[in-house]
Amino acid sequence: MGIFDSVFGKREKSAEERNQLPWIHLESLRQLDELVEKSKEKAQVIYKHSMTCGISNMTLRMFSDAYEMDTDCDLYFLTIQSHRDISNTVESQFGVWHESPQLLIIKNGKVTFHTSHGAIAEVNLKDYL
Template sequence: MGFLKSIFGSSEPKDEKVLPWQALNSISQLEDISERSKTKTQVVFKHSTRCGISSMVMNQFVSMYDLDANIDLYYLDLLSHRDVSNEVGYKFQVMHQSPQLLIIKNGVTVAYASHGAINEVDLVKFA
């Protein structure tokens, strides 16, 4: 039976990792993010809920995320909040891509990545 479980997986539910996401759903939050970035690293994850690649990258990001990272983590559903997504690009001077991760310190983007490169970013180095 152990062999079959290794092939097909167990029917027992797995403990899902829950990240300390803060919903980013209004343009007014961007000024708060900019201000908070002066004392603590702010990270924005832009996600397209209809994109398979975005979903895959999101799942990998969640599984690899270090819960001890000293950052504020924001989740932006860019399909529901396209205006916010556009303003993120203007305010933090990053061309839109999806999925996309922005790391903000002292009011500016110090690093960003998109698609598979997101999971290569060492967030602890920016905390």
């Protein structure tokens, strides 16, 4: 830590600076259908995020910090305020009650694991892929 850091405090890195995760923004029902098809070859992960929820923002930050870039899955980012129709379809199609933040892992067209809130930060994705 430099002298100026100790006096003025070190600026926290932004989300972009911390970790550029390979997010695919989930913005259409067609994409959701494609995600289900792709899950037959490779695990697909959906992160449901609320822009207005402090817990969702904190969990996203912790998830991003812990994510290992060599994880073999596709990461989809679903902002629920912008795409509530998709969130509702995820709930009905997979039979998983909506929460946010929420993490779902889809393999072979089915949710094989899901969790929400602070528990997301504790998940090692590689254990479920």
